[in-house]
Amino acid sequence: MGSNAKGRTVMEVxxxxxxxxxxxxxxxxxxxxxxxxxxxxxYDQALRRDDVKAIVxxxxxxxxxxxxxxxxxxxIQGGQKGGVKAEQSRPGYVSVEILSDTVEASKxxxxxxxxxxxxxxxxxxxxACHARLSTPxxxxxxxxxxxxxxxxxxxxxxxxxxVGLTKALEMMLTSKPVKGEEAFALGLVDAIVSPSELVSTARRWALDILECRRPRVASLYKTDKLEPLGEAKEILKFARAQARKQAPNLKHPLVCIDVIEEGIISGPRTGLWKEAExxxxxxxxxxxxxxxxxxxAQRGTTKVPGVTDLGLVPRRVRKVAIIGGGLMGSGIATALILSNYPVILKEVNEKFLQAGIGRVRANLQSQVKKGRMTQEKFEKTSSLLKGVLDYEGFKDVDMVIEAVIEKVSLKQQIFADLEKCCPPHCILASNTSTIDLSLIGERTKSQDRIIGAHFFSPAHVMPLLEIVRTNQTSPQVIVDLLDIGKKIKKTPVVVGNCTGFAVNRMFFPYTQSANLLAEHGANVYQIDNAITKFGMPMGPFRLVDLVGFGVGVATSMEFVQSFPERTYKSMIVPLMLEDGRAGESTRKGFYVYDDKRKAKPNPEVQNYVEKAREITGASIDPKLSKLSEKDIVEMIFFPVVNEACRVLDEGIAVKAADLDVAAVMGMGFPPYRGGIIFWADSLGSKYIYSRLEEWSKIYGEFYKPCAYLAERAAKGAPLDRNNGDSWLSNGEINHD
Ligand SMILES: C[C@H](O)CC(=O)SCCNC(=O)CCNC(=O)[C@H](O)C(C)(C)COP(=O)(O)OP(=O)(O)OC[C@H]1O[C@@H](n2cnc3c(N)ncnc32)[C@H](O)[C@@H]1OP(=O)(O)O
Incomplete structure (x- = not known):
């Protein structure tokens, strides 16, 4: 094998x-x-050699x-990343020639x-082996x-x-692995062995098979675990219905079920060929x-040029303090104690403190109820949390995360206090979602220790952690937070400091364009429907209902101040809020909600849209009431792409792929579309530019393509600078 080979096997007899x-x-x-x-x-060598009796x-x-x-x-896809020899891309080369006809068929x-x-x-x-041993x-x-x-x-x-059809379908359709112990109970492995005895036991096991002291099983021809044909067909039918319901835009789960069925009906060998094809x-x-x-892209977020390539080693964080036990603070505390970090939670009075601790315990309790945590683990995890009312216990904390309300003066005071009460190495993090971090740290001399740790609600569930650095944040502190992010099982994305950082900046045009379209004559529910069909968990109007109109209006104000030239000042939400319609929390927003939180269109919405139109002077465009689903998707998402381009161009995000991850994990953008920039590049920068340009002439500055988009479109280049040579730029992705 050549010296530049990518991996190998070694054999010792x-x-x-x-x-x-x-x-x-x-x-x-x-x-x-x-x-x-x-x-x-x-294998060929082992089968040839007379001194080899069995294989592990x-x-x-x-x-x-x-x-x-x-x-x-x-x-294999024909890109530039290394050619593939003919036999390697031949269907069945591995599954039939190597695994079935060599490994499984070997004497x-x-x-x-x-x-x-x-x-x-x-x-x-x-x-394909004749037996499997696993560590627990x-x-x-x-x-x-x-x-x-x-x-x-x-x-x-x-x-x-x-393991039988039902369990096999579950494992494949959910992509979830099982641990050794469960694999043993299922019959997927034959024994559980400690790591130190694994190989020696496997050697003896192989010899036992040879000497017929243990069964030699060719899994491909086993039938005892398969359900009878009629029952199997029912199970497959149910699985198909579930797959269609859960992932209507995806074909491959259905293909998987078809392939399994083929093997059950026509025999495993036919199934193998169908699988290969x-x-x-x-x-x-x-x-x-x-x-x-x-x-x-997900794995690439922890590679930050100028930070993670400096050879810095993350420091050990032994104790964390959280300031504020509200929804965010308690969620963050939950995430940390779940990963065994001792946490002190500080509140301003006993009542708030007990409420905060109660929230954390409720978060854990819900894990117990769902059977994901034992009562014993609950007690152990809860004991890692301590409530405090002063800074006494902050003397030995390694990191503080401030999670109080979004008020600049309050945060400034807290950071000034922290500088006095915490040790000099302590990381000073804020969970702010919009406020400029330099402003927060203005009254301290510790600018190099200040960093944003922006969690998404509920913080113990949502997988994204936006790590916000200022020009002064030290690389060491970023490396430390990246490490903590990994330990608490979040995907961290490192971004620069600005209003809304990366995720909220992309979210803003998502709801803005929806409001603009509604004021110009598009139907609110058609918009939500088209966007949900595209693959978002909910449409923009349903989202505003969920977030709450109060929060929506407050965040809008931040954006209006920071980016006035490209804000569409819709009046629909403020007018509804004035009348006490504040979204799901008041059971009335763009939808009305019953006791079970089921949403139905709110018949009052049209009146508010008309009133809003009178104030803003928006005129009805008859074309908008007949928009196709494709047009709706583009009119909602191209402004998001436009903002993502600005975020990239300003250096707020280091690379386009980080924005893909931020969009999927922070906004719910469908991962099977690759993320916001990847999806945009599949359509082409020229196309997106031309559509935005066209709409900006009709509906104003909100749609105006930014300089970066214009430049990429003029060159016919992809928006992701790293994708210059990929199959994407050849327009090879189809959209049907
Ligand atoms: C024909 C067959 O049926 C088809 C297949 O087998 S498709 C592949 C199926 N396997 C998978 O999907 C597993 C994918 N990998 C994973 O889920 C996780 O990487 C893991 C659970 C193996 C390890 O997780 P974790 O310890 O958190 O490490 P993680 O950072 O994800 O991966 C470590 C490195 O291994 C790489 N890696 C992981 N699995 C890989 C794979 N199957 N192929 C190539 N690289 C892989 C990652 O890209 C990463 O590289 P980097 O350090 O350069 O960023």
Missing amino acids: GADGVALITIINPPVNSLSFDVLNSLKES VTGAKGKFSGGFDISAFGG KPSVAAIDGLALGGGLEVAM TAQLGLPELQLGIIPGFGGTQRLPRL AFQGLLLSDTCKSLVHFFF
């Missing part, structure tokens, strides 16, 4: 006659074509395998020794669907035969390209 084949491809032992070819070579497959450094090498997808028994993770192709290799904590799963593909190395055929087709789909982009 012991005196016991067992060949140990180890997959080596750090960091997760992914299955590149080099690894797969080397696995085949090792394992992964180096406590990780079996994280699956097929996702970075090789680009090559010498194979045992998989699984530690750490066996995901996707990794688990598929293990399932290893993660085993087929998460391919979250990449827009289906398992392609035999997983659709072998998993149902090992479907896998190959899905690899080329827009959904897969978008989801793979998103996979790498």
Whole structure:
């Protein structure tokens, strides 16, 4: 194998006659074509050698395998990231030639020794072995669907035969792995072994199979776990209905079900071929390209030039203080104690303090109710939280997160106090969502320790953490917060300091354009409907109802002040608010809500739209009442793209992919469209520019394309500067 090979396997033959084949491809032992070819070579050698009686497959450094090498997808998709040899892109090359006809068909028994993770192709290799041993904590799963593909190395055929159809469908359709213990209970693995004894036990197990002391099972031909045909068809029918309901825009879950069905009806070998063909087709789909982009974009957010490349090591954070026990403060405290950080929560009086602690306990209690936490763990986790009314306990905290109301003078006072009461190394973070951080720290000399830790509500649930740095924030503090973000299982995105940072700046035009369209004659409910169909969790009007009109108006004011030239000053929400219609909390907003929070269109809305029109002087454009769904989507999202371009151009976001992650995790933009900039680039900067230009002539400055968008469009270049050579710029993505 060439010296620039991407991973390999090594084989060692012991005196016991067992060949140990180890997959080596750090960091997760992914299955590149080099690894797969080397696995085949090792097997061929083991089968040829007379001194080899049995085989054990394992992964180096406590990780079996994280699956097929996702970075090789680009090559297969015909991009520029490395060519692919003909046999490698041939359907069935791995699943049939290597795994079925070599590993599973071999006369010498194979045992998989699984530690750490066996995901996707990794688990598929293990399932082709004649037995599997796992450590109790290893993660085993087929998460391919979250990449827009289906398992392609035999997983659709072998998993149902090992664990039954219902569980196999659940594991594939949700992409959720199971731990070793559960895998054992399901029959996916044959025994649980401690990491230190894993390989030695697997060696003995392989020899036991050879000597017929243990069964030798070819999973592909197992039938005892499969439900009878009639029942299986019912289960598949139900799964199809669920998939259509939960992900109406996605085809690959249905393809996965079809492939499984084929194997059940026509036999596993036919199923394997159908799987190989479907896998190959899905690899080329827009959904897969978008989801793979998103996979790498998510991992790329922790790579910040000039910060994470300086060799800084995150400092240990032993104790955190939170100021303010409201909705945000209690959510942040919950997230921290759930990851074992001791937290002190400070409030101004006993009543507020008890309410804050009560909120945290309620957050944890809901985990207990859902069966996700034991009562014992609840007690242990709750004990990490301590309530205080003064700064006494702040002497030894390593980080403070301020989460009080959005009032500049109050925050300034708090930060001045913190500077006096906390140790000099302490990170001083604010959870502000809009206020300029330099202003918050104006009365301190600790500008280098001040940073934004912007969580999204509910903070213990929402996965995004916007880390806001000022020009003075030290790289060390950013590295520390990135590390904490990872530990509390958030995806951090590092952004610059400005009104609204990245997420709220993108959110602003989302609701603004909806209001503009409504005032000019578009139907509120058609807009929400089209946007939901596009894949957002809710339309802009339903969102404003949820957030509350009070908050909506206050945030608007911040934007009006900061960006007056591009704010559309709609009067619909202020007028409704004046009449006590404040959204879902008052059960009346753009929708009316019943006791079960079910939303129905509010018949009063039209009156408010007309009143608003009288004040703003907006004239009805008959075209807007007949907008197609595509037009609605573009008129709502192109202003968002425009703002994202400004955020990028101003350097608030380091790279376009960070905005993709921010849009998906902070706004609910559908991940299968790759994120806001990725989606925009799939349509082309020229097209977006021309449409915005056209609308700005009719409806004003709000739609005016920014300089960055104009420049990229003039060059015919993608908005993501890093995507200059990708398949995207060739307009290869289809939109039907
Ligand atoms: C034919 C087959 O059926 C098709 C397949 O197998 S498709 C692949 C199926 N496997 C997956 O989907 C697993 C994807 N990976 C993951 O979920 C997670 O990375 C993990 C659980 C393995 C590890 O998580 P974690 O410890 O948090 O580390 P994480 O930062 O995500 O990954 C570490 C590095 O490994 C890389 N990596 C992880 N899985 C990879 C894979 N399958 N291929 C290539 N690179 C991979 C990541 O990109 C990251 O690289 P970086 O350090 O350069 O950013």
